[in-house]
Amino acid sequence: MRVEIWSDIACPWCYVGKARFEKALDAFPHRDEVEVVHRSFELDPGRAKGDVQPVLAMLTKKYGMSEAQAQAGEENLGAQAAAEGLAYRTRDRDHGNTFDMHRLLHFAKEQGRQDELIGALYRANFAEERTVFGDEERLVELAVAAGLDADAARAVLADPRAYADDVRADEREAAELGANGVPFFVLDRKYGVSGAQPAEVFTQALTQAWGERPPLRLIQQGSADAEVCGPDGCAVPQQ
Secondary structure, eight states: OEEEEEEOTTOHHHHHHHHHHHHHHHTOTTGGGOEEEEEEOOSSTTSOTTOOEEHHHHHHHHHOOOHHHHHHHHHHHHHHHHHTTOOOOOSSOEEOOOHHHHHHHHHHHHTTOHHHHHHHHHHHHHHOSSOSSSOHHHHHHHHHHTTOOHHHHHHHHHOTTTTHHHHHHHHHHHHHTTOOSSOEEEETTTEEEESSOOHHHHHHHHHHHHHTSOOOOOOOOSOTTOOOEETTEEOOOOO
16 A cells, blocks of 8 residues: 655644654554655745745744744644654744755655655754755755765755656646645545544544455466465476
């Protein structure tokens, strides 16, 4: 079974939602048969690459709230994150363009290190002091921490076309699926779960999607007793 997760590194509920989903997945009896793929979604795609500003300033401008309201929201998010065992800095975080991070995540997927990289990016953005925005060498360091080659990661970031089409394809697909916010979870292209739901909701979704997988149908063509290998070994034709 495949689970696809549309998310953005700048999205705090994606950070929390990933932890809640993983709690459900870790307890799922068929955990080893579930493939998780992270898909790209930008919350602020129109923001210029070099336009970095404090989160509180972004919130007050974008949503028309007071600074006190924005800070209260951050405190609430911090409490929600702590409940999932996640560190969360409620003050002095930055907000910026995440397109390069998504490009790097597609590169990491090819290398089998996507989950490691998205985890490193989330921790860096929400829990660490040093910003992840406007500093390509910072992204290279995180890529290395996720098990990627530094020079290869640096080459991806230096080429604005590298994996750009993959990011845009993910975003188009999200729109086609009706996702207008993240996190957005799609299970076997049959069920969608929107938002950072409690772990119990993800458990229910995983169980339902798994239970409705169609049974394997063998094509009965050729010999019914064709040679196979089994627990007792492989039958060797006698001459």
